[in-house]
Amino acid sequence: MPETSTQTNQVGRVYADALIELAQKHDRLDEVADEAQQLSDLLREQPRLQTLLSNPAITSADRVDLVERVFAGKVSDTLFKFLSVMARKDRLDELDAVLVSVRQRVADIRGEVEVDAWTAKEMGEDLRNDVRDRVASALGGKAVTLREHVDPSLLGGLKLRVGDRLVDGTAATRLRLLRRNLITAGKTAARDAAAVSGSAG
Structure with missing residues (x-):
């Protein structure tokens, strides 16, 4: 696995654990889990929002303001405060990885x-x-x-x-494997034929 991918997964897990701990502290795990799923769906349907949230050209202050305009009053205080912290720490580019980790951690808990x-x-x-x-x-x-x-x-x-x-x-994978095996078999047959021809000569 590439190092950057491993780092992203680790960051995702760290922030996911922090969000889940916060949700459990306030007895809001089910609510936050549902919101995390909805937010994940939203980012998948609206990739421009994810691009905007993680745009490195935007300052931390502007990112916090963006989180305020997009999410204030539309998600629980627990999730809103968490997103605001991620914005201040310039970690919103890891949001998708965090949401994936939240789903996995909640599934483990349940x-x-x-x-x-x-x-x-x-x-x-x-x-x-x-x-x-x-x-x-x-x-x-x-x-x-x-x-x-x-x-x-x-x-x-x-x-x-x-x-x-x-x-x-x-089926697509089976076809790729079949094609690869046929190519390998063809190369082997060609080498064997060449070897026989060489020994005969």
Whole structure:
């Protein structure tokens, strides 16, 4: 893993732990967890907002003012104060990593496992329940929160991410592996033919 990615994950976890500790202190964990999810969805739907919040050309004071204008009165005081601290410390560029870590930490606290699932088209209820049950069984019966993603480039099959582990059973990946194996087999056959031709000569 690149060093910058590792550092980002570490910063995300540190700030996520601070937010969760603050939420638990005020008995607001469920509220803050829901807000963190909503904010994560918002940043994904409005990438320009994330770009604006993390713009290095904006001063800390302006960033604090931006947080005030965008979030004051729209989120809990707990989350608002936390975002303001991140703005003052010029850490809003890590916000997405923080929100991911918050979801993971809350899932741990609740005894849940968050699983991302990618399919070529939207899953039906039967497949959704089957995937959730199979993953829960593989993880010792833990409650599974399934986050679904649609990616038509996958062609078919299913790709899962459980924490840092990726399980890829998509058709696109199988085709890439088949193509790679065929190329390798072709090169091996060519070398073998050349060797036979050389020894015959």
